[in-house]
Amino acid sequence: MSVIVLVEHTEGTIKKKSLEAVQYAAEIAKKLGTTATAVATGKIADTELQGLGAYGAQKVLYVADDRLNDLHARAITRVLVAAAKQENSPVIVTLHDVNGRAIAPRVAIQLKAGLISGALSYPDTVKGFVVKKSAFSGKAFAYVNATSEVKVIMLAPNSFQLNKTEGAATVENFSVNFEDKDFGVKVKSVDKITGEVPLSDAELVVSGGRGLKGPENWGIIEDLAHALGAATACSRPVADAGWRPHHEHVGQTGGTIRPNLYIAAGISGAIQHLAGVSGSKTIVVINKDPEAPFFKAANYGVVGDLNEVLPRLTEAVKKFKAEHH
Ligand SMILES: Cc1cc2nc3c(=O)[nH]c(=O)nc-3n(C[C@H](O)[C@H](O)[C@H](O)COP(=O)(O)OP(=O)(O)OC[C@H]3O[C@@H](n4cnc5c(N)ncnc54)[C@H](O)[C@@H]3O)c2cc1C
Structure with missing residues (x-):
């Protein structure tokens, strides 16, 4: 059993908000008496993946498929569902961002999981699985209790301070059988804004x-x-x-x-x-x-x-x- 967390990267460098997600998943794993497993796709160096250990991931399931440098929602859903089944995951974490919004609901449907979007807190497991989340476009907070066996959580970026520790994650190659329709939407070119802070x-x-x-x-x-x-x-x-x-x-x-x-x-x-x-x-x-x-x-x-x-x-x-x- 382990808590699964999806990581995003830009040209091989894992995004800061994904490090937050890894740390968040590791903390939940600790609460549940288990470990956190990161899922990474696309072209990322081994050292970068091992570095996720410093944020609490014990293992990384890595799909080294260059087509997945762009987060194709259908393909990534397939990866996360396969990883969650292999790991018998009680919780799957993504970010509440443009990618997470496309992926997490698909994963939740396939795993018959409860979905918590915009999560701002760790789950309180004393009386169920209660998470504080933003509601009404950030005008209010809601406390939601996920009662399903499997839960999918979309973490709001910049909700937690990063604490880098020691440790290296083990990296395992993970293979998934994709179908052509998983790559139905093709990104033809990307115009990047340069010289500015995104x-x-x-x-x-x-x-x-x-x-x-x-x-x-x-x-x-x-x-x-x-x-x-x-x-x-x-x-x-x-x-x-x-x-x-x-x-x-x-x-x-x-x-x-x-x-x-x-x-x-x-x-x-x-x-x-x-x-x-x-x-x-x-x-x-x-x-x-x-x-x-x-x-x-x-x-x-x-x-x-x-x-x-x-x-x-x-x-x-x-x-x-x-x-x-
Ligand atoms: C359905 C809907 C959705 C909307 N979504 C958004 C949204 O996503 N984001 C958004 O921003 N708005 C949104 N709006 C619009 C929103 O209601 C406001 O009209 C808008 O935010 C006002 O923009 P503003 O504060 O720049 O301009 P104004 O309301 O005109 O305010 C300008 C301010 O500048 C101050 N000011 C003027 N000169 C100076 C000066 N020299 N020095 C210091 N202060 C000065 C004034 O005192 C004033 O407070 C939405 C509206 C609707 C109806």
Whole structure:
């Protein structure tokens, strides 16, 4: 018996959020008196796979099939179901991200498992299998009890701090008989954004709203993001107006992020915006209107003109970094 966890990678480097998922699965395994087994696919070096041991995986089932560098949902479902059956897994963990959303429900159906999406806590096994999860686009929390024998959990990224330890996982080659239809959707090319911190993985985010007045003023957002090593984001009207690309739009109809720090400048804090960012660990709001609703959700607030506050903040960050280097 072991807890199964799917890991994702970018060109052979395992994503940080997958390390979180491995650590999460290992902790659940400990609670259940068993071990955690990671499942990895595509082209990944052995040392990278063994490194999952430092996050609690005892074993890695590795499907070395280059077609699986892209996470084809049907094919990965087949891998996870086969792995779960081999390992007699009580729990299967994926991430609550674009891949997890396509894979986890398929796995749950095939294994007749209860599915918990957007998990934010370890299961409380004292009275069943109770997990805290986000609900209503992040506006509320729900505590759900999975009563099925097998459970599939989709972990919300950046919910737990990573703790690297010692240890190496053993890597076992795992083979699955795929069918052509498993690769029915072909990725023809991928255009990558280069030189920026990807928003979904970012720990620090600087975000701008309509208070910026126009795309020509975004330099002050980018300067602060650059000084901090942060990603940039925006409110929906900003993306709708074409001031910023749509992939930067966060909120109910955009991306959901849970960074350690979210700095919002010139954003009023509408409930639809908060839906995408309220999971941030620390929220800093800069707004000239002291009545802006965002201040209610903020840990720190600056009432002031963003055109003055942002450049001063950037200078302060640069000075701090220079002094502490
Ligand atoms: C179904 C639905 C879904 C939606 N989904 C989303 C979503 O996913 N994401 C999202 O963001 N919105 C979403 N919205 C829109 C949302 O309701 C708000 O209209 C939007 O978030 C407002 O964007 P904003 O804060 O940038 O602009 P505004 O509400 O216009 O706020 C601008 C703010 O900037 C401040 N400001 C102006 N000048 C300065 C200055 N010089 N210095 C400092 N502060 C200044 C103002 O005081 C104001 O608070 C949705 C709406 C609906 C109906």
